[in-house]
Amino acid sequence: MTVQVGDLVARTSYHCDLPFRVVAIHEETKSAELNGHDVRLYADAPLDDLVPVTEDEREQYEKMTSSKEDESYKLFRQDYKQMKMKHGYTATNGYRDQTSYFEMPGRVLHIDGDPYYLKKCLTFYKKLHVPVIGKYIPESEMPDLAPRLVAQIRPDILVLTGHDAFMKNKGTASDLKAYRNSSFFIRTVKEIRYHWPSLDQMVIFSGACQSHFEYLIRAGANFASSPDRINIHALDPVYLAARISFTSFMDRVNVWDVLKNTLTGAGGLGGVESRGMLRTGLPFPSE
Template sequence: MELKAGDLVTRYSYNGDIIFRVTSVDGRNVELAGEELRLAADAPIEDLQKVDETERRSHEKNLHEKEERIYRLFRQEARLMKERNEHETSEGYKEDTSYFEMRGRVLHLDGDAYYLSKCTALYERLGIPVYGVHIPEKEMPEQISSLIEMVRPDILVITGHDAYISSRGEENDIKSYKHSKVFGRTVREARKMVPQLDQLIIFAGACQSYFEWLIKAGSNFASAPERVNIHALDPVYIAAKISLTPFMDRISALHLIRHTLTGQDGLGGLETRGVLRRGSPWKEEARTLSGDRKK
């Protein structure tokens, strides 16, 4: 069987439980990335089976349905937040009050270019200002400082692929993880630039990441408390919800996590403030600050 980068495969040894995308082929060894999950793996070529066209179409349909679920859920929450914001802004005034919004800007670092494209498309669809950068996980610690200085984000997402490799050691040994250590180093470098948890909200991690390590490094939110796989778009939901929550409001970690596709086995974090700010009065010049307007 011939394989090339981009082919979809499953593993015989795991009864085909996860669909992977081939990222590289080195002789008989194949590097893999989860097609729906942020999981890194490798396997001998003889352990792999190509996904046929019928299964591929079914998989793509399933992915689309999950993306639409995230979008619909978030739009519903966004409408409720907007109605509340309008009420709070105009309360106490007889005349109608105009205002504009400054939504939180996201800097999204992703070790997977394919996922980065899907994530940035969803951010833009949700109306969240985003600057996305594809960087191999191991290069993130060296590049994060200059990116923060350039973008000046309110929210930082550090993600890609990870895995807990039990053959390397126990769950509390950072050497047992594929990329948790570099994710943690990246968080620490970011915290040197912005130490306060409420001035830069950080999500870090991917599938099976060392949750406690990433929280101690300075993340507000991270994966994965029970070392499970997380959905590729879960970091987008977390960042978008923070972006549209007023800075005077606190976000309960449990309330936020329970609406993700993965849930609290895969995601956790700290009580955190939102980052959205409102201003008045609304003028044409403010259009560049916000896509929302109230007359």
């Protein structure tokens, strides 16, 4: 088999557990750099360890993943309807007033180290009706470029994600040098929190698969991955940001309520109690 950039492959040494996209090939070492197809995991592998994912295998995997995404979306819509009813009840004085009202959801800036995932995430933000701006920045460049972008856009919610990996052969789970990109995420959060220190002024999610959760929270992230050093789904940050965007700024965001509808759950994501970002106004402007 001749492996090419863009191919969908699996690793035989891991019993072909996950499909990966080939992002780079190194002929001198006969190895390839890989990004997870649906999980935010970075990996590398010898070329002779890779096998192609057949069309049937790909369709079967995507069907299974799509089913999980649909279920998560369904649960989110149920929560959204409940929040909408609560907002309407509050804005109309218990439905006693007939005044129409409008809502301003929290604005999201999503910075992603993977352009493929960024495009997929933006599609889901649109499906969830979340106001969002998306930018592609490689993880290593985020500490320098992301703070400038935040200063220009001034979002309510910031998502910093991409790919990461915990490499057991380079240290323990508490050793930052054992992580592929966690140090870049941590530095970026620290730089941004220097200028926006309040956890309520801007809600930050940061991390990817197997990222150093504890250091990211200490750096100033409201939410981060990955408490159990497991893989997270590409869309998990989207559902988290959407829940915060549609929660009233008068309400606290219960961490469990946010995580229960993600595809990974509490093992992959965690955080601290935070405030929602939606504001309700009235009256609704007449045309």
